[in-house]
Amino acid sequence: MDALVFKTLRRFVKTGTLTITTANGVTRSFGDGAGPAVAVRFRTAAAQRRVLLDPELRLGEAFVDGDLIIEQGAITELLELLLSQEQNDAAPITTKILSRLRFALRRRVQKNGRQKSRRNVAHHYDLSSKLYKLFLDEDMQYSCAYFERADMSLDEAQQAKKRHIAAKLLPGRHARVLDIGCGWGGLALYLAEAFDAHVTGITLSSEQLEFARGRAAAASDPARLEFRSQDYRDVNERFDRIVSVGMFEHVGVNHYDEFFRKCRDLLDDEGIFVLHSIGRSDPPGFTNPWIARYIFPGGYIPALSEVLPAIERAGLVVTDVEILRLHYAETLRHWRERFLARRTEAVDLFDERFARLWEYYLGVSELAFRYQGMMVFQIQIARRQDAVPLTRGYIEREERRLQAVSTTQPECESAQEHSCVAVG
Structure with a gap:
């Protein structure tokens, strides 16, 4: 799982400085070294896996539940580093499938009587x-x-x-x-x-x-x-x-x-x-x-x-x-x-x-x-x-x-x- 996390981040994070420590204790850095440095650590392998597969939902959950520890910087700096990246095709296939499914079901969840x-x-x-x-x-x-x-x-x-x-x-x-x-x-x-x-x-x-x-x-x-x-x-x-x-x-x-x-x-x-x-x-x-x-x-x-x-x-x-x-x-x-x-x-x-x-x-x-x-x-x-x-x-x-x-x-x-x- 660590290898897949690192592969995804190498493809996605092109600017800024992001250091991640996995639940197994392995640390890697990504980006071009510019801007404020952000360092995070996953407390559990389960949270790490969930974030990899569905970051839109699970990243916030991991932070709120204390499974994603911000060791340098702040959560807003992490979010800015991630959201400011140029759009590319780095997202795992599961994320793409979930996005299509959520779009297909969007009207069902908006039946606001x-x-x-x-x-x-x-x-x-x-x-x-x-x-x-x-x-x-x-x-x-x-x-x-x-x-x-x-x-x-x-x-x-x-x-x-x-x-x-x-x-x-x-x-x-x-x-x-x-x-x-x-x-x-x-x-x-x-x-x-x-x-x-x-x-x-x-x-x-x-x-x-x-x-x-x-x-x-x-x-x-x-x-x-x-x-x-x-x-x-x-x-x-x-x-x-x-x-x-x-x-x-x-x-x-x-x-x-x-x-x-x-x-x-x-x-x-x-x-x-x-x-x-x-x-x-x-x-x-x-x-x-x-x-x-x-x-x-x-x-x-x-x-x-x-x-x-x-x-x-x-x-x-x-x-x-x-x-x-x-x-x-x-x-x-x-x-x-x-x-x-x-x-x-x-x-x-x-x-x-x-x-x-x-x-x-x-x-x-x-x-x-x-x-x-x-x-x-x-x-x-x-x-x-x-x-x-x-x-x-x-x-x-x-x-x-x-x-x-x-x-x-x-x-x-x-x-x-x-x-x-x-x-x-």
Whole structure:
């Protein structure tokens, strides 16, 4: 088995410096000697064999279970060394077979009905809010930030994200807004306070719901905010605006037509819908098996070629598409660094294994955006072609205005008046 491990690594690792000690105590180095050196040791032959045959799933398991010891460097440095290699044909035949099988079965594991969706959400989002407070920004935004400048802090970039989405949403004063997958309520509070809007936030997470309702009760006008435990399929009112940030990844390809048809039914004739989701630059694929098993069961990162046809079939109009490439990589870097700075608190909340699991999750996710074609897309959708201004200049002007006025009320009454485009 050692010989096969060494043969695979010689073919795969061309740059960097990787030293590996097998479970039998044999040590070899690979790469060109450049970059930070990483050294690892396998504690058991069984773990070594599993990683060789199915690295996408088993590498993370070996690290979390303590069967892969990082003796020099850190797990993120190991992951970067591996994921930054040029793609080649070095993977064992078993890995290739598993990849084909996972792609073939991807729709089966994405059958996210109401009960399964609620279980999937509880698996990740019903962890204690104390955990998320360790590494998120002050507003508890658990989605991609928007870095207008490279030197922005996480809090500044998350505030910029909310402005960016609001500028595309163009809610008039007193607009009725639906936030699908509202999280801890930060975006809903922002829209309610900045636009005097009435915002209904829905979530399947009991932990997030309790937190968001507590924030609403402390808001300047609690009557403008309503948070519900509700599946999007069970909402029946009409809304002037719909926004969904970081929830679409949990819908599942099988349900895209259902999702967009429902959003069409919920959206007013002159309404606007902004969808913010992780996507892939590559053709359709399958969810990383480690992420699917331990972090986001039922989750899937779509290609735009899977999303846009479903929007068309629902009879909706795409009015704008924007790709945020490395913004989530930077967001995850901030989260990872903040988590590591308070790692002992995570161990106290849960245990050492849990801390290793989250260290791996944040690291492998960051590097997927840097090296594996992951990105974020924002799609602005409407029922009518004239729902938004003719050119995109209004977005930047509205962002500048929102930044200038902070939490003061906008003067615009509706997107149709185009008065939400004050010169900044």
